[in-house]
Amino acid sequence: MPQVAHRLLVRDLAQVVSPAGGPAPLRGAALADVRVVEDAFVLLREGSIESVGRMRDLAPPGGEVEELDGRGLSAIPGLVDCHTHPAWGGDRVEEFSLRAAGAGYEELHAAGGGILSTVRATRALGEAGLRARVARHADWMLRHGTTTWEGKSGYGLDRDTELASLRAVSEAGGSPTWLGAHAVPPEFDDADAYLDFALAEVLPDAAGLADAADVFLERGAFDAVQARRYLLACREAGLALRLHGDQFTESGAVPLAAELGARSVDHLEATSAEGTRTLAASDVTGVLLPASALFLDRPMPPARALIDAGAAIALATDFNPGSAFTTSLPLVCSLACTKLKLAPAEALSAVTVNAAHVLGFGADRGRIAPGLRADLVLLDAPDWRYLAYHLAGDVVAAVIAGGRVAHRC
Amino acid sequence: MPQVAHRLLVRDLAQVVSPAGGPAPLRGAALADVRVVEDAFVLLREGSIESVGRMRDLAPPGGEVEELDGRGLSAIPGLVDCHTHPAWGGDRVEEFSLRAAGAGYEELHAAGGGILSTVRATRALGEAGLRARVARHADWMLRHGTTTWEGKSGYGLDRDTELASLRAVSEAGGSPTWLGAHAVPPEFDDADAYLDFALAEVLPDAAGLADAADVFLERGAFDAVQARRYLLACREAGLALRLHGDQFTESGAVPLAAELGARSVDHLEATSAEGTRTLAASDVTGVLLPASALFLDRPMPPARALIDAGAAIALATDFNPGSAFTTSLPLVCSLACTKLKLAPAEALSAVTVNAAHVLGFGADRGRIAPGLRADLVLLDAPDWRYLAYHLAGDVVAAVIAGGRVAHRC
Numbered sequence: 001m002p003q004v005a006h007r008l009l010v011r012d013l014a015q016v017v018s019p020a021g022g023p024a025p026l027r028g029a030a031l032a033d034v035r036v037v038e039d040a041f042v043l044l045r046e047g048s049i050e051s052v053g054r055m056r057d058l059a060p061p062g063g064e065v066e067e068l069d070g071r072g073l074s075a076i077p078g079l080v081d082c083h084t085h086p087a088w089g090g091d092r093v094e095e096f097s098l099r100a101a102g103a104g105y106e107e108l109h110a111a112g113g114g115i116l117s118t119v120r121a122t123r124a125l126g127e128a129g130l131r132a133r134v135a136r137h138a139d140w141m142l143r144h145g146t147t148t149w150e151g152k153s154g155y156g157l158d159r160d161t162e163l164a165s166l167r168a169v170s171e172a173g174g175s176p177t178w179l180g181a182h183a184v185p186p187e188f189d190d191a192d193a194y195l196d197f198a199l200a201e202v203l204p205d206a207a208g209l210a211d212a213a214d215v216f217l218e219r220g221a222f223d224a225v226q227a228r229r230y231l232l233a234c235r236e237a238g239l240a241l242r243l244h245g246d247q248f249t250e251s252g253a254v255p256l257a258a259e260l261g262a263r264s265v266d267h268l269e270a271t272s273a274e275g276t277r278t279l280a281a282s283d284v285t286g287v288l289l290p291a292s293a294l295f296l297d298r299p300m301p302p303a304r305a306l307i308d309a310g311a312a313i314a315l316a317t318d319f320n321p322g323s324a325f326t327t328s329l330p331l332v333c334s335l336a337c338t339k340l341k342l343a344p345a346e347a348l349s350a351v352t353v354n355a356a357h358v359l360g361f362g363a364d365r366g367r368i369a370p371g372l373r374a375d376l377v378l379l380d381a382p383d384w385r386y387l388a389y390h391l392a393g394d395v396v397a398a399v400i401a402g403g404r405v406a407h408r409c
Numbered sequence: 410m411p412q413v414a415h416r417l418l419v420r421d422l423a424q425v426v427s428p429a430g431g432p433a434p435l436r437g438a439a440l441a442d443v444r445v446v447e448d449a450f451v452l453l454r455e456g457s458i459e460s461v462g463r464m465r466d467l468a469p470p471g472g473e474v475e476e477l478d479g480r481g482l483s484a485i486p487g488l489v490d491c492h493t494h495p496a497w498g499g500d501r502v503e504e505f506s507l508r509a510a511g512a513g514y515e516e517l518h519a520a521g522g523g524i525l526s527t528v529r530a531t532r533a534l535g536e537a538g539l540r541a542r543v544a545r546h547a548d549w550m551l552r553h554g555t556t557t558w559e560g561k562s563g564y565g566l567d568r569d570t571e572l573a574s575l576r577a578v579s580e581a582g583g584s585p586t587w588l589g590a591h592a593v594p595p596e597f598d599d600a601d602a603y604l605d606f607a608l609a610e611v612l613p614d615a616a617g618l619a620d621a622a623d624v625f626l627e628r629g630a631f632d633a634v635q636a637r638r639y640l641l642a643c644r645e646a647g648l649a650l651r652l653h654g655d656q657f658t659e660s661g662a663v664p665l666a667a668e669l670g671a672r673s674v675d676h677l678e679a680t681s682a683e684g685t686r687t688l689a690a691s692d693v694t695g696v697l698l699p700a701s702a703l704f705l706d707r708p709m710p711p712a713r714a715l716i717d718a719g720a721a722i723a724l725a726t727d728f729n730p731g732s733a734f735t736t737s738l739p740l741v742c743s744l745a746c747t748k749l750k751l752a753p754a755e756a757l758s759a760v761t762v763n764a765a766h767v768l769g770f771g772a773d774r775g776r777i778a779p780g781l782r783a784d785l786v787l788l789d790a791p792d793w794r795y796l797a798y799h800l801a802g803d804v805v806a807a808v809i810a811g812g813r814v815a816h817r818c
Contacts, residue, residue: 091791091792091795091798092798093792093794093795093798096746096753096794096797096798097746097752097753097794097798099746100746100747100750100751100752100753100797101750101752102750140802140803143803144801291800294747294748294800295747295800296747297747297748324800325798325799325800325802326799326800326801326802327802328800328801328802330801331800331801337505337506337508337509338509338703338704338705338706339703339706341509341510341511342509343506343509343510344505344506344509382500383500383502385502385505385506386500386502388505388509389500389501389502389505389506389734390734390735391700391703391704391733391734391735391737391740392553392700392735392737392739392740392801393549393734393735393736393737394549394552
């Protein structure tokens with residue numbers, strides 16, 4: 001008996017919205033160029049979108065079709081979180097409490113708290129424990145509408161824990177990034193000695209497990225010379241390149257990213273007007289992380305200046321236990337509108353199609369159009385802009401991933 | 410056959426936390442004085458807490474007892490939202506989008522958007538429609554852990570819609586506040602003419618439906634003379650008093666609240682050092698609304714100065730469609746720690762016991778202690794401080810209201 005393809009018709013939706021498409025991330029005015037269809041349907045066939053349009057134009061689909069009632073709901077593309085750190089043990093709730101009482105993030109880091117305290121807890125977890133934590137974090141993301149996500153290692157910083165982190169991200173359905181240069185672990189005297197080890201002993205295997213490599217270019221972590229050495233070796237091994245840059249100080253991350261052809265430079269809270277121009281003139285996407293700026297009560301990144309200068313930008317959670325304990329891209333969209341002064345349409349493009357481009361998935365997801373992956377979020381709202389408007393709301397009614405309902409509220 | 414009392418034992422909780430109690434709101438250092446019990450139980454009997462303690466001290470409860478496994482969870486008191494506007498129609502998503510593009514809140518209000526656009530939509534709803542909206546909003550609150558809440562009228566501003574709003578709040582389980590002086594509706598030429606109408610035609614019935622009265626004392630709404638007149642009439646009619654004050658400009662709300670013996674003055678973003686001292690010297694509680702400041706991208710209230718001066722403070726959502734579209738007190742606690750520099754313990758007291766005092770419920774809820782109402786939130790966290798730490802997280806595992814599980818995730 002021939003296998004019949006599974007088809008799912010989401011009908012009578014109040015709205016369906018999709019960003020514009022293209023071979024590269026959206027820039028400038030194109031970032032706000034979203035298409036809204038009212039009183040609409042989306043028809044899915046196995047893992048792909050078959051068609052989308054107005055209800056009055058819906059032809060009888062024929063054959064067996066599962067139906068989902070979309071009345072009162074709005075459909076947006078499955079969200080793409082292109083910057084998360086999901087592989088860790090312990091928590092940083094004590095540090096959060098101390099910071100509320102006035103301690104600074106860099107100060108806590110220097111005092112042996114910060115990233116290195118999470119490194120200790122992560123090494124102690126073991127591979128099964130790490131797998132369980134990453135799976136739990138991936139479930140949190142799904143509940144907030146995230147159907148595609150990147151997950152970084154970087155809380156192991158020894159061979160076994162780094163490789164286990166990358167495997168755990170893959171197994172939970174994420175795109176793994178080797179953040180081998182996140183911090184210098186305590187068993188090394190300096191950053192160069194640690195990089196000697198990481199590039200010789202970890203990179204050969206990490207390159208087979210990860211899609212990309214990332215480095216924390218910042219005072220107290222790795223400088224531009226060390227970052228260049230790390231990234232060049234990773235590029236040579238076939239990995240795409242990402243950088244954490246200009247979070248606390250402007251340290252040359254933007255020109256380095258442009259020179260090396262990195263996919264993104266992430267943070268940019270401290271990026272100057274010159275850095276903004278450099279980024280805008282490059283093919284590098286700026287990944288903005290406003291939840292991290294909120295969590296640390298630090299200045300927001302210059303989002304408006306970047307967009308207006310013509311830079312490609314994406315938005316992400318920065319999910320991690322120390323500086324952004326959140327998996328909510330809807331919250332990030334709210335912050336993008338209230339704090340970064342993005343229009344809801346710009347925020348939507350930044351957490352879908354542009355974020356997909358950062359991960360190399362720009363061709364097959366991040367939009368609602370025939371042939372693309374059948375990843376949708378149904379919002380419990382008559383207008384898709386509630387995604388940003390309903391602050392910390394129960395805005396996600398259902399999540400469809402690969403053509404199947406993966407979460408329902 | 411005698412009716413057997415329903416008993417519920419929540420056992421093996423990682424932590425149970427409760428603020429300190431007392432006949433008045435907590436002030437100064439007492440605000441941070443919370444008691445944490447590790448490896449704990451809470452035993453409920455009908456609508457009340459029977460006992461709380463460490464598992465090793467749990468005596469066999471005897472009789473029929475329903476059990477709930479609390480492993481990996483932390484229990485906090487049911488949250489109390491002492492400032493919400495749940496009775497409205499329509500939405501303000503278009504205005505939200507315009508504001509993201511740079512328009513100011515007062516500017517939109519003056520242009521006929523703002524509160525008056527919601528008044529039109531609310532009047533058009535009808536009583537059944539209004540009841541459905543308030544019930545939906547109350548369900549959103551419950552899902553975020555809110556078991557006691559205040560709900561204001563103020564989007565009707567005619568007799569029928571104001572009274573219908575108060576009834577809808579009561580029916581949904583809230584404590585109704587008559588916000589008869591929210592704005593001047595379009596059918597009146599000025600604020601005094603509207604107050605003549607409201608006090609003569611609405612107050613007599615509102616006084617029988619509401620627990621309290623509230624006024625928006627602000628440039629463009631009601632001035633201090635008008636607020637005094639409104640509040641004195643409401644006090645005479647037996648209502649407790651609340652004020653919206655110092656949101657955009659310092660307008661005399663704090664001394665007026667102190668003089669009239671109001672329960673609270675709410676907002677205080679623009680309160681000066683002198684206003685802070687006046688509030689601290691009074692019995693009035695300052696209700697801080699950081700989600701509203703975030704939503705409007707306005708300055709945060711001087712929370713630290715108020716607490717350090719000895720003022721009693723509470724925290725609330727300010728849930729409304731225009732300036733704070735959120736029902737999440739966990740988000741408010743996160744903002745209290747990140748933006749207002751409160752310790753998690755201070756934030757907890759401010760959304761439980763102190764908020765209960767603002768509503769006149771300080772004696773029977775807002776804490777976990779024998780004899781109090783059996784309202785609990787079980788957090789999906791090994792440490793109760795995740796309430797604030799897990800930003801926009803799925804932190805609520807279950808909500809127990811009046812001794813029964815009212816929501817479970």
